[in-house]
Amino acid sequence: MEPKNSIGINVSVVDERGEISAMYRGKAENDLGIRTDILNNIKKSLGIEMLIRSMSPKAIVADEIGNIDDIEAINYALCSGVNGIFTAHGSNITQLKQNPIFKKMLDLKLFEKIIFLDSKIKGQVSKIYIETP
Numbered sequence: 001m002e003p004k005n006s007i008g009i010n011v012s013v014v015d016e017r018g019e020i021s022a023m024y025r026g027k028a029e030n031d032l033g034i035r036t037d038i039l040n041n042i043k044k045s046l047g048i049e050m051l052i053r054s055m056s057p058k059a060i061v062a063d064e065i066g067n068i069d070d071i072e073a074i075n076y077a078l079c080s081g082v083n084g085i086f087t088a089h090g091s092n093i094t095q096l097k098q099n100p101i102f103k104k105m106l107d108l109k110l111f112e113k114i115i116f117l118d119s120k121i122k123g124q125v126s127k128i129y130i131e132t133p
Contacts, residue, residue, distance in 0.1 A: 008033065008034075008035045009035065009058040009059065010035050010036075010037070010055065010056060010057045010058050010059075011032075011033065011035060011036045011037070011057055011058065011059045011060070011061060012036070012037045012038075012039070012051040012055050012057035012059070012060050012061070013032060013036060013037070013038045013039070013060070013061045013062070014039050014042065014044045014047035014048055014051065014060065014061070014062040015038055015039065015040040015041075015062075015063070016040070016041070016042065016043065016044050016047070016062070016063070016064075017040075017041075018040045018041065019063060020032070020038075020061070020063055021038045021040060023038065023040045023041075037051065037055045037057065039051060043069070044062045044065065044069075044070055044073060045067075045069035045070055045072060045073035046073075047062070048060055048062065048073040048074070048076065048077055049073060049076060052076070052077060052080050052082055057082055058082065058083065059082065059083045059084060059085065060077055060082055060083075060084045060085075061084070061085045061086070062084070062086050062087075063086070063087040064087055064088060064089070065086045065087070065088050066088055066089075066099075066101055066102070067101060068101065068104075070086075070101075071101065071104060071105055071108070071110070074086065074105070074110050075108065075110060078110060088102065090102065090116070091116065091119065092116060092127070093114065093129045096114070106131075109131055111131055112130070112131055113128060113129065113130050113131070114128070114129040114131070115127075115128050115129075116128070116129070
């Protein structure tokens with residue numbers, strides 16, 4: 001039987017404002033898992049690059065992406081073979097395409113799937129947009 005910490009993959013979280021991990025005095029108050037490295041209070045684009053170079057994650061998580069530096073960092077992650085889960089504000093694909101930053105990300109085909117959550121029911125998926133090659 002394998003030890004508990006050998007199961008799963010290495011995940012890194014760039015928590016720019018501490019909203020994911022709820023970091024307090026250097027300790028994450030939210031349990032993100034034993035194989036999760038967390039960088040908080042750092043610009044997402046810089047954090048993504050640092051984590052790829054130093055922690056060898058299989059996946060990176062970051063919230064509220066939305067500027068050109070984020071696009072470049074996400075592209076760097078993908079080119080480095082690192083998957084990602086990223087959040088952003090938007091209620092549908094049409095709305096995202098109207099935002100020049102998101103339009104660029106969509107044009108670059110940086111995302112395999114975009115999942116929209118229901119605005120009224122917490123955690124409920126309302127629609128899944130699948131990018132076609």
